[in-house]
Amino acid sequence: MIISIDDSAGFCWGVVKTIDKVEEVLQNSTDEQVYVLGDIIHNPREIERLEAKGLKTITHSQLQEIPKEKSKVIIRAHGEPPSTFKMADDLGLNVVDATCPLVQALQNRIKKAYDMGYQIVVYGKKDHAEVIGISGVCNGECIVVKSVEEALEKIDFSRKTMLFSQTTMEKQAFYEIKEALENKVKDFIDGGEINEVFIAKNTLCKYVYGREDKLQEFAANNDIVLFVAGKNSSNGKSLYHVCLQSNPKTYFIEDIDEINYEWLAGVEKVGITGATSTPQWYMEKVKEKLENKLSKELVEV
Numbered sequence: 001m002i003i004s005i006d007d008s009a010g011f012c013w014g015v016v017k018t019i020d021k022v023e024e025v026l027q028n029s030t031d032e033q034v035y036v037l038g039d040i041i042h043n044p045r046e047i048e049r050l051e052a053k054g055l056k057t058i059t060h061s062q063l064q065e066i067p068k069e070k071s072k073v074i075i076r077a078h079g080e081p082p083s084t085f086k087m088a089d090d091l092g093l094n095v096v097d098a099t100c101p102l103v104q105a106l107q108n109r110i111k112k113a114y115d116m117g118y119q120i121v122v123y124g125k126k127d128h129a130e131v132i133g134i135s136g137v138c139n140g141e142c143i144v145v146k147s148v149e150e151a152l153e154k155i156d157f158s159r160k161t162m163l164f165s166q167t168t169m170e171k172q173a174f175y176e177i178k179e180a181l182e183n184k185v186k187d188f189i190d191g192g193e194i195n196e197v198f199i200a201k202n203t204l205c206k207y208v209y210g211r212e213d214k215l216q217e218f219a220a221n222n223d224i225v226l227f228v229a230g231k232n233s234s235n236g237k238s239l240y241h242v243c244l245q246s247n248p249k250t251y252f253i254e255d256i257d258e259i260n261y262e263w264l265a266g267v268e269k270v271g272i273t274g275a276t277s278t279p280q281w282y283m284e285k286v287k288e289k290l291e292n293k294l295s296k297e298l299v300e301v
């Protein structure tokens, strides 16, 4: 059996930056407790690794309870709304911002469009940390939609509108929403230019959709695929579906113990891949586990 790890898998550029920053802060804080507000990234195994080095994950309500002396609070890769920064500032806390630069850039673009009077529409998940941050930069006034139907129902077509996307959503669905809104807007404008009243910005992250072609090829070249990711990872869900389209025998696992060895029956090639928040070291552990299992079976035979 050949077991291989996808070359294009592993942390994306933004997660590498965030994790590097956390490691640096932990190393330079021998005398201070380092906190992170919410999960640093959506991967429990990487969170456990960092927590073993001293990182403590807290909720927003716990922010008010931590001592302001000898503490550092890291803002995670998904970013936070301005209200969180203000609260931390009012509490006199030492904040280290590890927001992914691409998420920061998205917040800035949305804030600018909002200040220009656009109705803001975001294709995303309203409870996702990144969307909560986005919503905060436009006073909670953005309309978050997950489908064409929801967009057509919620948007006020009498207002000039700008459509954005949460960075980790699916490309095809974004363009479906864009097309549906354009068609609807055309019905409303009389002789005017569509791009004066409706602008769509593809703000999907290139580190997610840029992986799609290679991922499809990787999935198709293996008999089965183990897709390793945190269950809460948005890009994990989206890339898993990309994999599944190329290879119906793609299995989503968060933990090594979720592997069902019956999946391997009669299989020659196993591929291991994951989300942009799946650490390389964990995919290697999955590979090692499979190899050990196979060599044990050979000895028993």
Ligand code: SF4
Pocket: 012, 013, 014, 015, 077, 100, 101, 102, 103, 167, 168, 205, 206, 207, 208, 235, 276
């Ligand atoms: S997927 Fe993109 S937006 Fe999200 S952390 Fe990685 S680089 Fe940043």
